[in-house]
Amino acid sequence: MATDRDSVLEAAVGVLSRRPTAHLDEIARAAGISRATLHRIFPGREALIREVGALGLRRFSTALDVAQVEQGSAEAALRRLVDAVVPDAALCAFLAGENQLYDDPEINDLWELQDARVRALFLRGQQEGTFRVELSAGWLSEAFFDLVAGIGWAVQEGRLAPRESAFSLAELFLDGALRRPDTP
Amino acid sequence: MATDRDSVLEAAVGVLSRRPTAHLDEIARAAGISRATLHRIFPGREALIREVGALGLRRFSTALDVAQVEQGSAEAALRRLVDAVVPDAALCAFLAGENQLYDDPEINDLWELQDARVRALFLRGQQEGTFRVELSAGWLSEAFFDLVAGIGWAVQEGRLAPRESAFSLAELFLDGALRRPDTP
DNA sequence: CCAGAGTGAGACACAAACGTCTCATCTGCG
């Protein structure tokens, strides 16, 4: 059952995002199964890592879908994306930390696809005048992902309340840290 | 000689920030020395990692010093900090990715010290009205570090030009991604 | 109650990385 697989993968993320070198033993215990069963589901460590990455990318992809990032104003689209992606921030944190994943061409291609959608969103926003043009769309895309990953880590470590996370992300990314006098 | 040690550590960062599980063999080759000599300088892998972390924290600490983050307006202080920390962004990226480092109480204490200085900067900025108060000083501190680490990765992978990095970081963090109509 | 599938616990061999050692080579200096 795919549900079972996914639940194991979610447990794996909880461990791996904190300690990428965690033993399979530890991951199995975190998932509430034995190492033997873990091996029955995933052929080996490499496959497990790859599946976790693939899950993260699928989640990110559906987040882009449900947020309808290609529709409406770029700012509203980004705010929708923030709301949609925050629940899966831990998976994104894993994706950000596991550069080794991108050695796999399949994973890499999938990532390029999603990244292109995000870059396109920023490019569109720049063309319609809502996003600043002094900052490249590539950097905006990268920084956005960095902050999502940061949210994932911070929430997981208990340094940030989950309820605040979407607000904190959107506000900082869009408006910055500087307080500005009310400009009506 | 400490200089020699540091040059090895810098080479180690170049490898480890990309692939934290890199073999000592690889690190030694990147540093231009043999595995035997690497073992002569550092007792083992654990010690090496710890020393890299300590170097990163020392650099971050001196960046806080040379930026004089406790002096002048909080915004100007942060801009100085950005300029001072960007050259060592790769080391910060390593610090961000290696959560395991903070198991060592010495490293952890040193980190707490630096983090407290950054949080104090944001707190001061909030009190003097330059930083937004809707975002907690803790989150601002965390997000700032996330972006510094992101800069480190992006520059290392060639996705961001080093010359742009300080500007990109300061502008996005302080003013956000949204373009705003000129507000004189 | 029984049969069968699925699971957990443990044993075992294998591979890889690590830490240590030895020895040949190179370099700088008297």
Add this chain to the structure above:
DNA sequence: CGCAGATGAGACGTTTGTGTCTCACTCTGG
């Protein structure tokens, strides 16, 4: 030239994680 110190190359044993296997147990459906 000769010597001392440092380095590189390589071999060796050890440790650790992994992958595979077996066996006993449990749970479910007939």
